[in-house]
Amino acid sequence: MDGVTDTDSRYEAVRSRDARFDGVFFFAVETTGIYCRPSCPAVTPKRHNVRFFATAAAAQGSGFRACRRCRPDAVPGSAEWNVRADVVGRAMRMIADGVVDREGVAGLAARLGYSTRQVQRQLTGELGAGPVALARAQRAHAARVLLQTTGLPVTQIAFAAGFASVRQFNDTMRAVYAATPSELRAAAPRSGRTARRTPTPTAGIPLRLAHRGPYRPGPVFDLLAHEAVPGVEDVSGPPGARTYRRTLRLPYGTGIAAVDERTGTARTTTGAHPGGWLDARVHLTDPRDLTTAVQRLRRLFDLDADPYAVDERLGADPRLAPLVAARPGLRSPGAADPDELAVRALAGRDEAARLVQRYGKRLDAPCGSLTHLFPEPGVLAEAEPDSTLGALAAALADGTVRLGPGADRDEAREALAAVPGLDERTIAVIRTRALGDPDVAPPGPDVPDSWRPWRSYALNHLRAAGELEYR
Structure with a gap:
């Protein structure tokens, strides 16, 4: 995914509606006041009217509203945040886990071992937005999804998304989407309105866990079934249509999550694989845990990875090339806890x-x-x-x-x-x-340096092909 650091390359990605870069950067149009993902199907704006941003929060902070056609806030975050081990990468992982919502910027800084001023400066300097703005953008996206895919009461959605008050929730939704929560709910896509229902204790809150590029769920579910601990986890159903369920200990209470093996696939106008989603349900004793529960499932299923970068590097190796071709988008599962x-x-x-x-x-x-x-x-x-x-x-x-x-x-x-x-x-x-380290080489197997920085993924290809045993 290299080669999109300069504005000309980014504009070319926008012009070709390249879904590989969704979430890697965002572009905004000065004449409309709207920001989009690179693969947005709308007419490509003129170059001099376009601005680029590293995050949705930065675009929102500059006064741009999310496009209602491509819904740029819904894409997986940049895969950098899972790979990078520096302060910015660590901060982004903690913000996604809800640390700012629970502990404020001071809590985030303390966990990082830096002052609040240093954290603010580093995030703003690199991403164009500080921790408060990044957490706000995350809350707004979570709230919009709940409004448009569930029948949860608006007040419950506000707190489930991480807002401190209903007033803060209403003000943020108007600022980010130029619409009230009720208007956003009414504007849900027809499929969302058809499927929308009030969650029940048994069904939980329905979710779509988005991923970029191809995703091979079979090996992930094979591993989860192999290591499932009775009482805490179970995997049921036939291969290809399995459901993984587990209990969760969360900051405010407990939860039960269920994720289906069958994947949904988004459409694209370019013919490239745009990504898709895994269907999930989460039942929580306290709705404030929703963001944290979702992020822990995302890490478990490695949904924020960049399969294009991984497959490009590993596919160049003669030993791995046929394995990568057979299983594009193979992931390296993480942990819910x-x-x-x-x-x-x-x-x-x-x-x-x-x-x-x-x-x-x-x-x-x-x-x-x-x-x-x-x-x-x-x-x-x-x-x-x-x-x-x-x-x-x-x-x-x-x-x-x-x-x-x-x-x-x-x-x-x-x-x-x-x-x-x-x-x-x-x-x-x-x-x-x-x-979640993507580049681990355990003692024993021959793991060449040419597989860096994706040695964890390379070993998963060998396991999926039966050349290494699961431990």
């Missing part, structure tokens, strides 16, 4: 199931086979003190090892290496899954 994944990477599936039954918190309202939350690190540290598992759990509980969305990957790797008894292969799994 990084601390849980770390414990499971060490313990294995059977031992993890024992831990759930013995130490996991039972749900107030179990749903079928989903009965428990995975035990918290602090509980495991007390229960299993004289073991590597206890040492890892204690390090997670006291913050010695930090694996959350804004974790510093290098610091986390060093902290994991200091846990007594934790071997390099387990550390590699934790880095790949819990930290």
Whole structure:
């Protein structure tokens, strides 16, 4: 995805309606006051009327409204934020997880280890918007989706999207979309109006988890089925039409999420693969957890990856070329709960199931086979003190090892290496899954440097082809 850093290249991407760059940048039209994604099907504006922005928040901050035709706010965020390990990348991952909504800019800065002024300066300098504006844009998008795809009451939508008050919600929606919440609901596409319904406790809130480019759900669901821990997860249905369900521990309460294997596909006017979505449902005990729950599912299913960049690099390798051609868009699954994944990477599936039954918190309202939350690190540290598992759990509980969305990957790797008894292969799994590191090479297999910076994806191709075993 290189080669679009200059304005001429970006304009060419707009002129050719290239869906590969949706979310990588946005363009706005001075004469209309509207901003769009590069693949917008509208007539291409004249070059001198176009401005480019790194984020939707920057376009909104400059006074532009989201296009109602291409809905630029709905595209996956730039894949950079999942790949980059610097302060901006870490900040973007935490903003997506709802840290600013819950803890403010001061909380974000404290987690990053910088002053609020430094964080503001770095984000504004690179992205054209500070943390408050970026979080505001995220809230507005979440609210619009709920307005147009569910029958939830407007007040409930305001708090589910992360707004502090209904008044703030109304003011933001008018500023971003030049429409009231009621007008946005009435303007929903016909398919959205037909499908819209008030969520029920069993159905949950219906969602479309968007991805860019091709997506191969089969190997992801194979892995999730292989490692599913009873009581916390289950996978049901025949291959190609499976549903993955799991329990979630969230900042304000608990949740149950379900994601379907079958993918939906968007249309494009250029013939390029524009992306699509996975259908999901989320049932929450507190609606304020919606944004966080969605982002954790996105990380688990690796929905913000850039398959074009990955496939281009790995497809140039003679060994991997036929594997990439057979499975374009193969992803590197992450984790819905990084601390849980770390414990499971060490313990294995059977031992993890024992831990759930013995130490996991039972749900107030179990749903079928989903009965428990995975035990918290602090509980495991007390229960299993004289073991590597206890040492890892204690390090997670006291913050010695930090694996959350804004974790510093290098610091986390060093902290994991200091846990007594934790071997390099387990550390590699934790880095790949819990930290979302796209470039991990575990000890053992021959992993050439030419696969950088996508070695995690290369190994997933080998596993999907049966050349490596799932661990």
